[in-house]
Amino acid sequence: xxxxxxxxxxxxxxxxxxxxxxxxxxxxxxxxxxxxxxxxxxxxxxxxxxxxxxxxxxxxxxxxxxxxxxxxxxxxxxxxxxxxxxxxxxxxxxxxxxxxxxxxxxxxxxxxxxxxxxxxxxxxxxxxxxxxxxxxxxxxxxxxxxxxxxxxxxxxxxxxxxxxxxxxxxxxxxxxxxxxxxxxxxxxxxxxxxxxxxxxxxxxxxxxxxxxxxxxxxxxxxxxxxxxxxxxxxxxxxxxxxxxxxxxxxxxxxxxxxxxxxxxxxxxxxxxxxxxxxxxxxxxxxxxxxxxxxxxxxxxxxxxxxxxxxxxxxxxxxxxxxxxxxxxxxxxxxxxxxxxxxxxxxxxxxxxxxxxxxxxxxxxxxxxxxxxxxxxxxxxxxxxxxxxxxxxxxxxxxxxxxxxxxxxxxxxxxxxxxxxxxxxxxxxxxxxxxxxxxxxxxxxxxxxxxxxxxxxxxxxxxxxxxxxxxxxxxxxxxxxxxxxxxxxxxxxxxxxxxxxxxxxxxxxxxxxxxxxxxxxxxxxxxxxxxxxxxxxxxxxxxxxxxxxxxxxxxxxxxxxxxx
Numbered sequence: 001x002x003x004x005x006x007x008x009x010x011x012x013x014x015x016x017x018x019x020x021x022x023x024x025x026x027x028x029x030x031x032x033x034x035x036x037x038x039x040x041x042x043x044x045x046x047x048x049x050x051x052x053x054x055x056x057x058x059x060x061x062x063x064x065x066x067x068x069x070x071x072x073x074x075x076x077x078x079x080x081x082x083x084x085x086x087x088x089x090x091x092x093x094x095x096x097x098x099x100x101x102x103x104x105x106x107x108x109x110x111x112x113x114x115x116x117x118x119x120x121x122x123x124x125x126x127x128x129x130x131x132x133x134x135x136x137x138x139x140x141x142x143x144x145x146x147x148x149x150x151x152x153x154x155x156x157x158x159x160x161x162x163x164x165x166x167x168x169x170x171x172x173x174x175x176x177x178x179x180x181x182x183x184x185x186x187x188x189x190x191x192x193x194x195x196x197x198x199x200x201x202x203x204x205x206x207x208x209x210x211x212x213x214x215x216x217x218x219x220x221x222x223x224x225x226x227x228x229x230x231x232x233x234x235x236x237x238x239x240x241x242x243x244x245x246x247x248x249x250x251x252x253x254x255x256x257x258x259x260x261x262x263x264x265x266x267x268x269x270x271x272x273x274x275x276x277x278x279x280x281x282x283x284x285x286x287x288x289x290x291x292x293x294x295x296x297x298x299x300x301x302x303x304x305x306x307x308x309x310x311x312x313x314x315x316x317x318x319x320x321x322x323x324x325x326x327x328x329x330x331x332x333x334x335x336x337x338x339x340x341x342x343x344x345x346x347x348x349x350x351x352x353x354x355x356x357x358x359x360x361x362x363x364x365x366x367x368x369x370x371x372x373x374x375x376x377x378x379x380x381x382x383x384x385x386x387x388x389x390x391x392x393x394x395x396x397x398x399x400x401x402x403x404x405x406x407x408x409x410x411x412x413x414x415x416x417x418x419x420x421x422x423x424x425x426x427x428x429x430x431x432x433x434x435x436x437x438x439x440x441x442x443x444x445x446x447x448x449x450x451x452x453x454x455x456x457x458x459x460x461x462x463x464x465x466x467x468x469x470x471x472x473x474x475x476x477x478x479x480x481x482x483x484x485x486x487x488x489x490x491x492x493x494x495x496x497x498x499x500x501x502x503x504x505x506x507x508x509x510x511x512x513x514x515x516x517x518x519x520x521x522x523x524x525x526x527x528x529x530x531x532x533x534x535x536x537x538x539x540x541x542x543x544x545x546x547x548x549x550x551x552x553x554x555x556x557x558x559x560x561x562x563x
Contacts, residue, residue: 001115001139002026003097004045008038014099015075015125015134021406022155023140027123029075034135039117042137046115054095056105061089066100075125076100114148115141118155129296158403163455164301170460170517172468173302173451182299182306184448189468192497193454194447196466198287200339201311201444208332210283210313215265217289221255226421227264236260236292262288263415263440266314267422275426280436281317281325287447288312302452309447315439318426319365322437326373326395326412333397333410333443334377340454341463342399346406347379350387350394357391358416366414366437367393391417401457409450413440461518461540464560471498471557472519473535474510476526483530487523490550496557511538521557 001024006012009032017026028034061069063080066089070076079100083089092101094109106112118138125131140155142148159165167173172190175183186194202212221240224230229237240255259265266284275282289309298304317325334345349370352363370393374381381395388394392414398406415438418424425433444450454462464470471491475484484500491498501510507524514522524536535553537545548556 001042001046001117001137002028002099003049003094004042005030005137006097007045008041013075014073016079017099023118023138025136025138027075027125027134027136029125029132029134034120034137036120043115043117049095050109050112050115052095053108053110055108056103057093058103059091059093059098061091063089066091069098070100113142113144115139116148116152124297127295127297154403158405158456161403161456161459162301163303163452166455166460167302167452172455175305180306181296182294182304184302184305184307190451192468193462193466194451197444197447197450201287201336204332204336205285205313208283208328210285213266213269213284213286215262215269215286215288216259217291218256218258219264221257223264223268224257227261227267227418228421229260229264233260236294238291238293258291259288260290260292262286262290262310262312263314263418264422266312267418267424270316270424271422275316275436277318277426277428277434280426281315281321283313283315285311285313302448302455305448308449311442311444311447311450313441315441316424316426316436317439318428318434319437322366322439323369323372325439326369327376329412329439329441330373330377330379330395330397333412333441334379336443337397337399337409341457342401342409344400345379346398347374347381348384348387348396348398349374349381350384350389350396352393353386353388353390355390356388357420362416363393366416370395370412370414389413391415401453402459403456407453409445409453410443411441411445414438415440459518462520464520464557467497467518467520469497469499469517469519471496471521471523472514472517473498473500473523473525474507474514475500475502476507476524478504479527480525480530483527484525487525487535487550491554494554496554515540520560521553523553 002014002017005026005028006014009030011031013029015027015029017024066080067077069091070080080089089100090102091098092103092105116139118140120135120137122133123136125134140148140151142151167190170189171187172193173187174185175181176185179185205212218241221230224237237260238258240257243254243256245252245254265288266286269284270282287309289307291307294304294306299306315325315329337345349367351367352360356363374395394411394413396408397410398408400406419435419438424436424438426436428434454466462468473484473488475481481500481502484502488498488500501513503510511522518540520540522538524538529535529547532547534547534549536547537553537556539545545556
């Protein structure tokens with residue numbers, strides 16, 4: 001694609017062109033402004049290059065020769081400087097086009113079956129809004145035209161399920177420019193789904209032996225200095241608020257930061273008293289809202305925002321308890337995810353990186369504990385050697401949605417760093433102080449991102465237990481309105497989420513509105529239904545289900561919710 005663009009347009013400066021899970025893209029700096037009208041000519045040139053059966057050739061160059069080779073490409077020279085000393089500098093050539101690339105590639109251009117350009121968008125160089133805006137051209141490829149057509153069908157289905165589109169159409173949430181980018185407003189329907197998720201989440205956590213805690217949204221700078229966030233994570237935090245404290249000679253100014261993470265606050269609760277080994281393990285959970293300075297270009301609907309609520313928990317335990325706690329946590333995560341229809345789960349075990357804190361034997365025990373838990377629960381997993389954080393190994397759980405797309409949700413992470421930084425201790429069986437093990441744990445990740453995934457997974461058609469509106473009553477005329485209100489009252493007393501469509505429209509129009517709103521059940525009522533004391537039931541999944549009493553329908557709905 002980059003070769004085609006260079007052949008068709010003048011003065012093209014190249015940045016990078018990686019593959020992605022969905023396809024590939026390339027970033028260009030060029031005078032011509034690319035539009036979808038250009039796609040056909042670029043695709044024709046790509047097809048010509050494919051049919052030319054051009055070999056891909058790998059060249060290994062010294063840094064000096066590579067710098068001379070790309071002397072007219074300033075972005076390539078900067079990328080060349082990023083390559084660590086000692087790493088081989090490789091260039092791939094295909095016909096007259098050559099690019100700085102690790103590879104590998106197919107043997108020749110004719111091995112590429114089919115290509116389709118998808119879209120073009122602006123993208124700041126290196127993702128920094130202070131840099132030049134480049135043009136990012138997206139495409140997909142596959143081994144054949146037939147395979148590409150199937151892939152394009154999946155992409156089109158994903159567009160129809162896009163949570164930003166459905167969120168607007170179903171009035172679930174919005175983001176206001178007047179408030180700020182990446183800050184979510186939950187509308188009544190979306191908020192109802194969130195409450196249902198939270199109620200379920202809290203109930204299951206209490207049943208599993210967790211306690212709930214609540215902590216502040218801001219903290220002094222010294223808290224974040226102790227935790228290491230100001231040293232390691234400051235670019236991801238919002239700027240501080242300066243607050244004057246005290247008066248006169250006792251006056252001073254403190255800096256407060258909105259929290260990017262909840263863990264330092266949970267640690268403060270632990271430090272509020274002394275614990276014995278008999279008190280452990282402690283499982284503390286919080287739906288804690290955090291704020292991170294996500295830049296332009298990485299924010300994406302609900303999936304990447306600036307303010308979000310993590311389903312956070314921290315476990316404090318003894319070394320002897322850690323294996324059982326990890327097994328318990330992984331099993332608990334699978335159980336929670338399965339309730340939302342996510343049964344295809346793969347785990348990724350990330351081990352000790354080159355730079356790490358904590359004793360090697362502690363790392364070995366932690367990794368062994370995580371691995372034992374995955375094997376005991378018979379979970380497929382892959383090992384990411386050296387992929388752990390500097391403060392501990394972790395398990396990441398990835399689910400697949402209805403389209404087979406992977407999403408990372410749950411994380412179970414050891415932390416040797418914070419207990420040491422905050423001098424956490426417990427009194428052991430020997431009467432001495434010991435440092436507890438600390439585990440960070442999230443099951444859904446964040447409520448905002450999880451909600452976005454759910455919208456796309458269900459295509460906006462939430463199952464009865466999660467639907468913000470479970471039932472819509474459709475009176476066929478004003479004469480049936482009083483009866484409709486009586487049915488509504490009966491259903492509300494049974495905790496059914498129900499509304500009446502009292503608009504002066506024909507029944508067909510009301511049914512269509514309810515279908516577009518993806519309501520699980522419609523109850524059609526007319527004068528004859530009122531006389532008989534029944535409702536005519538239409539379900540989203542099965543269509544017409546006949547007539548029944550309001551009480552019988554409540555039982556029918558309860559069975560659907562339970563399922």
